[in-house]
Amino acid sequence: MSDTKTVGGGGTKLLLARFRLFFILILLMAVLSVVSPRFLSLENLSNVLWSVCIIGIMCSGFIYSPITGGIDLSVGSMVALAGIIANVLMNIVHMPMLPALLLTLVFGLLVGLVNGVVTTKFRVPPFIVTMAAKTYLFGIAMFVSNGDTITIMGPKDFLSIGVGKFLGLPIPIYIMVVMIIASHILLKHTVFGRRAIAVGANEVSAKLSGVNPDSTRILAYVISSGTATVAGIVMASLTQQAYAPNAAGYEFDVITAVVIGGTSLLGGSGSVAGALIGAVMVGFINNGLNLMNMPASFHPLVTGIVILIALILNQGFTLPAWMKPKKRAAGGQA
Amino acid sequence: MPIATLRRMILIGLLLAIGAVLSFLNPSFLKLDNLMTLLQEASQTGIVAIGFTLVLITAGIDMSIGAVIAVTAMVCVNFLSYTPIPAFLFIPLSLLTGCLVGLFNGYFITHFKLPEFIVTLASRGILAGIALIIAVKDSDGFVSNVYIQDPVYLSFGGTVGPVYIVTIVFIVLAFLTQFFLKRTRAGTNIYATGANPAAARLSGINTDRSIYGVYMFSGFCASLAAIFISARMMTAMPEFGLGSEMDVIASVVIGGTPFTGGVGDIWGTVIGTLFLALIKNGILKLGISPYVQPIAIGGIIVVVVMFDVWYKAFAEGIAKRSAYRRKQSGEAAAAVAAEADAVAGGDGKGERS
Numbered sequence: 001m002s003d004t005k006t007v008g009g010g011g012t013k014l015l016l017a018r019f020r021l022f023f024i025l026i027l028l029m030a031v032l033s034v035v036s037p038r039f040l041s042l043e044n045l046s047n048v049l050w051s052v053c054i055i056g057i058m059c060s061g062f063i064y065s066p067i068t069g070g071i072d073l074s075v076g077s078m079v080a081l082a083g084i085i086a087n088v089l090m091n092i093v094h095m096p097m098l099p100a101l102l103l104t105l106v107f108g109l110l111v112g113l114v115n116g117v118v119t120t121k122f123r124v125p126p127f128i129v130t131m132a133a134k135t136y137l138f139g140i141a142m143f144v145s146n147g148d149t150i151t152i153m154g155p156k157d158f159l160s161i162g163v164g165k166f167l168g169l170p171i172p173i174y175i176m177v178v179m180i181i182a183s184h185i186l187l188k189h190t191v192f193g194r195r196a197i198a199v200g201a202n203e204v205s206a207k208l209s210g211v212n213p214d215s216t217r218i219l220a221y222v223i224s225s226g227t228a229t230v231a232g233i234v235m236a237s238l239t240q241q242a243y244a245p246n247a248a249g250y251e252f253d254v255i256t257a258v259v260i261g262g263t264s265l266l267g268g269s270g271s272v273a274g275a276l277i278g279a280v281m282v283g284f285i286n287n288g289l290n291l292m293n294m295p296a297s298f299h300p301l302v303t304g305i306v307i308l309i310a311l312i313l314n315q316g317f318t319l320p321a322w323m324k325p326k327k328r329a330a331g332g333q334a
Numbered sequence: 335m336p337i338a339t340l341r342r343m344i345l346i347g348l349l350l351a352i353g354a355v356l357s358f359l360n361p362s363f364l365k366l367d368n369l370m371t372l373l374q375e376a377s378q379t380g381i382v383a384i385g386f387t388l389v390l391i392t393a394g395i396d397m398s399i400g401a402v403i404a405v406t407a408m409v410c411v412n413f414l415s416y417t418p419i420p421a422f423l424f425i426p427l428s429l430l431t432g433c434l435v436g437l438f439n440g441y442f443i444t445h446f447k448l449p450e451f452i453v454t455l456a457s458r459g460i461l462a463g464i465a466l467i468i469a470v471k472d473s474d475g476f477v478s479n480v481y482i483q484d485p486v487y488l489s490f491g492g493t494v495g496p497v498y499i500v501t502i503v504f505i506v507l508a509f510l511t512q513f514f515l516k517r518t519r520a521g522t523n524i525y526a527t528g529a530n531p532a533a534a535r536l537s538g539i540n541t542d543r544s545i546y547g548v549y550m551f552s553g554f555c556a557s558l559a560a561i562f563i564s565a566r567m568m569t570a571m572p573e574f575g576l577g578s579e580m581d582v583i584a585s586v587v588i589g590g591t592p593f594t595g596g597v598g599d600i601w602g603t604v605i606g607t608l609f610l611a612l613i614k615n616g617i618l619k620l621g622i623s624p625y626v627q628p629i630a631i632g633g634i635i636v637v638v639v640m641f642d643v644w645y646k647a648f649a650e651g652i653a654k655r656s657a658y659r660r661k662q663s664g665e666a667a668a669a670v671a672a673e674a675d676a677v678a679g680g681d682g683k684g685e686r687s
Contacts, residue, residue, distance in 0.1 A: 071451070118636060122643040125593045127395070127451050128583070129636065135580050136632030142625035252459060255452075265452055295475075301463025304456040311448050311456075 021261065021277045028284055036291040044287065046170075050238060052283035053172040054079070054231050058254045059261075059275040060176075060183035061227025064220035066258060067187070068213075069200040069267025070119060070126035072221060074111065074133035075228040076250035081141040082108060082232025083242035087152050088144060097155050105229050111137065112225025116218030126221075134251070141244035149243040152236060162238030172234050179227065184272040196220055200267025249300070256303050257282045259310045337649055338602075341590055341642075345605050352612055360619045368615070370496050374566070376611035377504035378559055379578070380604060383585040384504075384511050385555030387603045388548040390586055391515075392528040393595025394443070394450035396549060398435060399556040399582060401461035403575025406431045406560035408465045411480045411570045414487065415470050421486035425561060432553030432560075435461065439553075440546035465572040482568050491565035500562040507555075512600040524548060529596025584631050585610045588638050610634075 032039045039045075058075055065072040082104055089100035115133055119126045152159070164171045187193040198206040199213045207213055236242050259265065260281055261274025285306065289298050357364040382399050389396045409431050413424040435457060442453040472478040482488060492499055515521035526534040527544040534541050556575075564570040589606025591598030613634070617627055 118640060122640045124636075124639045124643060128587075128593060128639065131580065131583065132632040132635040134632075135635075136629045139625055139628030139630075139632065143623060143629065147625065252455070255455075265449055295466065298463055298467070300459035301467070304459030304461075304463070307452065307456040307459070308442065308448075311452060312446050 021274055025277055025281055025284075028281060028288075032284060032288045032291070035288065038291055039288065044291070048280075048283045048287045049170070049173065051286065052280050053170075053176045054235050054238075055250070055253050055257055055279040055282055056176040056276055057172075057179055057231040057234060058228055058250065059257050059279050060179040060272065061223040061225075062254050063183065063187070063258050063261075063263055063270050063272060063275050064196055065126070065224045066263050066265050067196050067200045067267060067270040068217045068220045069203070070217060070220070071130065071255075071265065072112075072115065072224040072228075073127060073130040073251050074115060074137055075224060075231075075254060076247045076252075077134045077137035077141065078108060078111060078225055078228040079232035079235060079247035079250055080242070080244050081137050081144075082229040083152075083236030083246070084141050084145050084150065084244065086158075086233055086236055087150055087154065087242045090154055090158060091152065097157050101158075101233055104233060105226060108225045108229025108232075109222050112222035113218065115225065116221035119221065120214040120217045130221075138244060138248075145242065145244055147244065149241055152240050152242060154237070154240075158237050159240060160237075162234060162236075162240070172238065175230070175234060179230070180272055180276050183227075187270065187272055192216070192219065197268055197270070200264075200269075202268070252300070252303055252307075253282050253286075254279075256307050256310070259307055265311070337645075338590060341645070342602065342605060345588070345590075345609060349605070349609055349612060352616065356612075356616050356619060363615075363619050366496055368619075370493075370498060370501075372611050372615045373501045374498040375615070376607045377498065377501045378563055378566075379581050379585055379611065380504045380607035381500070381507060381559040381562070382552075382556050382578070383582045383589075383603050383607050384507055384600055385548075385552035386582050387586050387589070387591050387598055387600060388511070388515070388524060389450075389552045390528075390591045390593065391524055391595060391598050392545055392548050393531075393593070394545065394548070395454065395593075396439065396552045397451065397454040397579055398439060398458040398461060399552060400575045400577055400579040401458045401465065402432050402435050402553050402556035403560040403563065403578065404465035404572055405435070405461045405468075406557040407564045407570035407574045408468050408470075408572055410487070410561060410564060411470055411482070412468060414482060414484055415480055421484050425487070428561065429554060429557045432555070432557030433550045434553070436548075436550030436553035437546065440542075440549040443549070444542040444545050462572075462576060465574075469572040477572060479569055479571070482564065482570070487561075488565055488568065490562055491568070498566075500566070503558070503562070507558075508600050508604050515599060520544070520547065525596055527595075580628075580631060580635075581610060584635050587635055590642065592642065 029039075058079070062072060062075055085107060086100060086104045089095045089103055090097060093100075095103070111133065115126075115129055118124055118129045161171055161175075166174060187196070195206070195211045195216045198209070198211055199216045203213050232247070235247065239246075257278035258270070258275045260278035261271055261276070263270035263275060282303075285302060286299060289302065353363075362368060382403070386396060386399060406428050409428045410424065413419055413428065414421075417424070439450075439454050439457055442448050442457075443450050466477070469477045470480050490499060494502065515524065523534070523539045523541075524544050524547070526537070526539050527541045531541050560575065563574065585606040586598075586603050587606070588609050589598075589602030589604070591602060610631070613630060614627060617624070617630065
């Protein structure tokens with residue numbers, strides 16, 4: 001309580017702490033625009049926006065798996081597979097667009113259901129289940145597409161999802177914004193969101209207070225897979241092609257975005273808005289590397305380092321003793 | 335350990351059955367050539383899997399092994415292309431690469447208490463980048479394919495009689511590691527660290543040292559495998575081994591080492607490695623699309639893990655029921671004894687009062 005009453009410096013500090021991500025983002029933008037003058041051009045920024053859209057859509061659902069204390073590594077393969085399945089349904093089976101996309105979505109939800117059920121009912125570590133899912137989904141994608149890059153000639157309506165504009169802004173942005181807002185409301189203002197946080201923070205106490213951890217976790221994986229499917233559909237219509245290894249590393253980008261956004265991988269806390277800022281940062285970093293003519297090899301290198309730094313910063317509560325001597329001393333005196 | 339033995343017997347039975355079916359469907363399967371190639375492929379995965387088993391026994395996981403293979407191969411190629419250092423000198427040096435990566439992983443895991451999984455995933459990304467950066471490039475800056483010509487280096491991919499050297503190394507390493515795990519104090523400490531880290535720490539075991547040790551060993555094994563793989567292929571690319579962690583995980587999981595830590599040994603891993611190599615070889619020999627391989631591996635992992643968990647619960651249920659029955663009959667016996675006692679005691683009391 002006394003914190004809120006402090007004047008001047010305290011208030012600024014609080015502001016800095018609350019919006020630190022935003023400040024880091026602006027700092028990053030400033031650095032990038034100094035490094036490369038092309039960065040701030042409208043053309044470049046709209047390019048960044050495309051990739052941010054895909055990662056942002058994935059984040060909006062992916063975030064629930066770390067919040068409940070798990071992780072979903074299958075999202076990257078799911079993105080690729082969704083595009084391929086949608087293409088098969090629309091252009092080979094010749095289904096109308098809406099049922100085809102719905103069917104693709106149902107498939108994605110089923111994959112999530114399998115992930116969730118195997119993780120919770122059989123008590124298998126989630127990263128193993130979803131790693132296996134990543135492998136077999138990739139296999140299915142390669143098998144169905146025969147390893148080829150498929151150009152989607154597709155129905156016009158489908159292609160307009162990706163490239164169409166509404167009120168001057170591309171449609172994927174609307175999709176992303178709607179999904180991020182929906183995810184935020186789901187996390188902060190619904191029973192499911194509360195339960196997800198409770199299960200991730202402390203499964204035993206959540207169980208004792210009447211939350212079913214298994215069904216909460218299963219729903220988290222279903223949502224995660226579902227949003228990955230939506231991202232896959234958007235990406236397929238955006239790039240007008242479907243190729244199995246296309247989205248291979250996306251799970252790392254999504255993990256990076258979510259971790260930058262302050263979501264703990266140990267479960268129990270998370271912020272959708274933070275994940276969105278994280279997604280924008282990942283987009284900027286990747287774009288910056290491209291603009292600086294860095295070879296593609298720097299991409300995984302930088303992503304890995306960013307993940308580690310963000311994790312260490314997030315993990316303040318488990319830092320070793322020598323890194324938080326002041327808190328220790330204060331506690332001792334009190 | 336009757337459950338583990340039974341499981342292993344089933345696995346060996348399956349191994350033989352699949353082998354029999356394969357040799358029936360495709361006679362070329364049983365040729366010495368094919369069997370030795372199969373063993374060689376199994377050994378390449380198996381060497382990495384041995385290190386991975388130790389990590390799994392401490393209830394950790396190492397996702398960086400694939401990238402360690404890539405980086406080690408690149409280090410070797412750099413030595414070959416740019417330095418006159420002979421192979422027998424730089425190979426031990428490049429084996430240090432894996433140990434260093436293990437040190438890095440261990441530091442972040444023990445010091446910052448970060449989840450093993452995410453630390454090694456991050457170092458996988460970092461290493462994959464490093465492998466591409468240090469790759470030998472041509473004048474245009476494109477990664478060039480280096481053909482390894484050093485005879486000492488290439489001899490690692492050779493054979494002794496019909497058996498590949500890598501297979502011999504795999505068997506020797508398996509024996510040594512099994513001995514280390516079961517017969518030395520450090521091995522016991524590793525089991526203790528995995529089974530219950532808090533209890534291990536309280537009983538004076540330096541769990542951090544065990545964790546450092548297993549990650550360094552895992553990196554070392556991956557580096558060792560990298561040398562054999564590149565010697566066998568006579569070339570090295572920066573994408574080497576990326577994605578092979580799935581095969582390794584599958585081998586260890588099929589071998590019966592659980593993710594909960596504290597349990598597992600090398601023999602299971604050896605059988606699991608053979609099993610996986612057999613299935614991959616079978617898919618090729620039967621002319622099935624190679625894209626089925628990842629589907630099969632992913633599916634096998636899920637099925638085996640589910641079976642293990644179900645079987646464990648099943649066995650525990652049986653044990654609980656029999657314990658309950660024993661307790662019941664014990665209680666009945668105790669009740670009879672108590673009655674007899676009461677009668678006797680009553681008599682005693684009566685006398686006393």
